[in-house]
Amino acid sequence: MDLIEPQKNLIHRTINQTCKSTAHLANLLPTGTVLSFQILSPIFTNQGKCDDSVTKLMTLSLLSLCGASCFLLCFTDSFRDKKGNICYGLATFKGLWIIDGSAKLPHELDAKYQLRFIDFMHAIMSILVFSAIALFDHNVVKCLFPSPSHEMREILTALPVGIGVVCSMLFVAFPTHRHGIGFPVSTN
Template identity: 40%
Template sequence: MENDKVTSPSSSSSAEKKKEKVGMVNKTLKGMSDLIQYLPTGTVFLFQTLNPIFTIAGHCTEINEILTGIFLAFCATSCVFSCFTDSYVGSDALIHYGIATFDGLWPAPNSDNIDISKYKITLGDVVDALCSLIVFAVIAILDPNTTNCFYPEFGVFQKVLVVILPAVVGFFASTVFNFFPKKRHGIGRIPACYS
């Protein structure tokens, strides 16, 4: 005798909703993983770790909205700032870091064999910074805690964004980064000549 499991309409409806929710989460994570490669790892880790704390897992009070806004601005600034950092190997065989400026690397290299003019800010740096900012904004907007904090009634529209936005921004960012490849070895990246 076989045990046939009979499911009620309400349990199958509940299972379909659960399956749909899991599918949305999978799409969100896939889209975010494609985008996240364009951002500084430390900033993303900081955002993923502290955002649920600042937003109280998406249930913000007014003060939490302010703190979350400040935190998001800090993370966005970090993404942009990292696009203008670079490193070089000095004559002492150590890695030195600096900030790219219109004149070269600041602080000026303390090595005789370094041409600081090759470290000037270029159009590619500005485009890279703008794309990094856009990618971070998309990741922040698609984060459920941020969305629930600032836009709690955003649920239906979020489903459309989760499906479309990561693909569109990922394609845009990939295309732009192919035209303007990142040449800097900023903080946390080892210069190619050192490895």
């Protein structure tokens, strides 16, 4: 009986850590940006028929805007004010800048919300994950690489998978403590 209890605790801790890591991963993946991209991609790429420079420019603009969105959303955070309302802000080197200015973050919490090196790493990895998703989009590939060589096709097939695996492992290994826009605020 004594041997079963430590094993049970180890299993429970492992399951708990796995669920927590998965939640962090879901928080960091650019889901809203990807949804917008997938809706707009067929329109902006003319369903992959980029026969003029305007369509290619529109496609590159869409990719740039979505990439910028992934980057910036990594710096958003939220907290509950004294009334219990959720307030959203953008992390800065001095603390959290409240977007709508409706609340004031208590001065003693400024350090908790300051930008850190890990925030920039998450932002870069988020852009990489979005890039991998964009490289899986048939319309974007047909638009930007209308007749790829055999080697380029292999790269376009393998690179997104590699990016996804490496970034997912890094997201799980180095989780964020930010609660960006659209994600639940912790109770502590």
